[in-house]
Amino acid sequence: MAKKILKRSWAEPFKIKVVEPIKMTTRAVREKAIKEAAYNTFLLRSEDVYIDLLTDSGTNAMSDYQWAGMMIGDEAYAGSKNFYTLWNNVKKYYGMPYFVPTHQGRAAEHLVSKILIKPGDYIAGNMYFTTTRLHQELAGATFVDVIIDEAHNPQSQHPFKGNVDLKKLDKLVKEVGAKKIPYLSIAGPVNMAGGQPISMQNISELTEYCKKAGIKMWFDATRAVENAYFIKEREKGYAEKTIAQILKEMLVPFEGIWVSAKKDLMVNIGGILATRNKKFFAEAKNLCVVYEGLHTYGGLAGRDMEAMARGLEEMVEYDTIKARIGQVEYCGNKLKSYGIPIVEPIGGHAVFLDAKKFLSHLKQIEFPAQTLTAEIYVDSGVRGMERGIVSAGRNAKTGDHNYPKLELVRLTFPRRVYTQAHIDVTVESIAQVYEDRKKIRGLKMIYEPKYLRFFQGRFEKL
Numbered sequence: 001m002a003k004k005i006l007k008r009s010w011a012e013p014f015k016i017k018v019v020e021p022i023k024m025t026t027r028a029v030r031e032k033a034i035k036e037a038a039y040n041t042f043l044l045r046s047e048d049v050y051i052d053l054l055t056d057s058g059t060n061a062m063s064d065y066q067w068a069g070m071m072i073g074d075e076a077y078a079g080s081k082n083f084y085t086l087w088n089n090v091k092k093y094y095g096m097p098y099f100v101p102t103h104q105g106r107a108a109e110h111l112v113s114k115i116l117i118k119p120g121d122y123i124a125g126n127m128y129f130t131t132t133r134l135h136q137e138l139a140g141a142t143f144v145d146v147i148i149d150e151a152h153n154p155q156s157q158h159p160f161k162g163n164v165d166l167k168k169l170d171k172l173v174k175e176v177g178a179k180k181i182p183y184l185s186i187a188g189p190v191n192m193a194g195g196q197p198i199s200m201q202n203i204s205e206l207t208e209y210c211k212k213a214g215i216k217m218w219f220d221a222t223r224a225v226e227n228a229y230f231i232k233e234r235e236k237g238y239a240e241k242t243i244a245q246i247l248k249e250m251l252v253p254f255e256g257i258w259v260s261a262k263k264d265l266m267v268n269i270g271g272i273l274a275t276r277n278k279k280f281f282a283e284a285k286n287l288c289v290v291y292e293g294l295h296t297y298g299g300l301a302g303r304d305m306e307a308m309a310r311g312l313e314e315m316v317e318y319d320t321i322k323a324r325i326g327q328v329e330y331c332g333n334k335l336k337s338y339g340i341p342i343v344e345p346i347g348g349h350a351v352f353l354d355a356k357k358f359l360s361h362l363k364q365i366e367f368p369a370q371t372l373t374a375e376i377y378v379d380s381g382v383r384g385m386e387r388g389i390v391s392a393g394r395n396a397k398t399g400d401h402n403y404p405k406l407e408l409v410r411l412t413f414p415r416r417v418y419t420q421a422h423i424d425v426t427v428e429s430i431a432q433v434y435e436d437r438k439k440i441r442g443l444k445m446i447y448e449p450k451y452l453r454f455f456q457g458r459f460e461k462l
Helices: 027-036 064-070 079-094 105-116 132-138 166-176 200-213 224-235 244-251 276-292 303-314 318-338 368-380 421-435
Strands: 098-102 122-125 142-145 182-186 215-218 257-258 270-277 348-355 385-387 406-411 442-445 456-461
Touching: 027 368, 064 303, 079 098, 079 270, 079 303, 079 406, 098 105, 098 276, 105 132, 105 215, 105 257, 105 276, 122 166, 132 142, 132 182, 166 200, 166 421, 182 200, 200 215, 200 244, 200 270, 224 244, 224 318, 270 276, 276 442, 303 318, 318 421, 368 406, 368 421, 368 442, 385 421
Parallel strands: 122 142, 122 182, 182 215, 215 257
Antiparallel strands: 098 270, 257 270, 348 406, 385 406, 442 456
């Protein structure tokens, strides 16, 4: 008689050594707090937040190995030993020979844009990211989205919705000429599409096309480990390869990468700019001195660089990344069991609620994602963030709002921070808001800054 195999639960590959108390507030306190924050969760005080799913940027829990590394920080102004430890690991795990540290990812974006872009250029990419696109635009370029159509459909089950549509890319090249495209800007997974990965096959196809066209390729490797995990799980021929092997292979075609170390590397601050191009490296080192600090510290303390170096070692551990993405999948599947509309397949770093479907009675100009984020906070103290019309900004030519097809609320999970019980509380809160959704009124914007308005924009109820 065949032995019956029972389903087995999984648990996080760590145990808790230090705890940080958090407080649960009353609904009345939260209503007052969100009104004072003008219905923008970025403007809330963190002490008024119960479960903070705003971002995974710098909010992760470092390991004892990383904390131990902090104690051996070499705080010399020039030539810190921690810089060289970090550089060696950048070579080992990303496969890039040249490296400049920065204080965070957007500083690296800034340097790349300043060095490679001339006014009048075009940047093709697999969907925009807010800070990346802004740096490209400030340098004088126009961003053109060449991602596959499935990425704009929350219900599409395409396993690699981060893929580039080569026909869209070719159309742009024929319209403006390859010389007007200094580089192809690729991210993996694609944040604004719902944490959706790009396939190795698509990267291979892009490599062949760009070689013929004479276009460089650059990669936003901020969450590249998550992308490597999805390739291992979903793409033929990679199941037996390690995360480290896939990550390195994935980046071979790219001239360079920028990284916000505050995600995959599980540190609280830091960025990486790495390249294969010696000439670019020389320019980046020079500009690093202008904007960040000497090229051997880049705005970081030695202890931060040591924590980053050790984070690079930990991020490629299979159990670590499997548990991280497993937690996100657990949340997404529980939400689906309540009939709550989310972006599918479930992404790597976050669950994205489909606010258009969730609050179908609201027009997009009534900011449904911004509204929903505020309502979830009021119900339970859970803080998410908007990824829709507010994040998309305005059309530079007409001044009107950009109206993206995706109107989403992002629930982003910091690595090694929350437990399954925190997820259950979050899901139950969202289910209650979904039950009461018809009573929810939209918002109107009463203040917006010139750039990246989702950070500081202010709203009031209609």
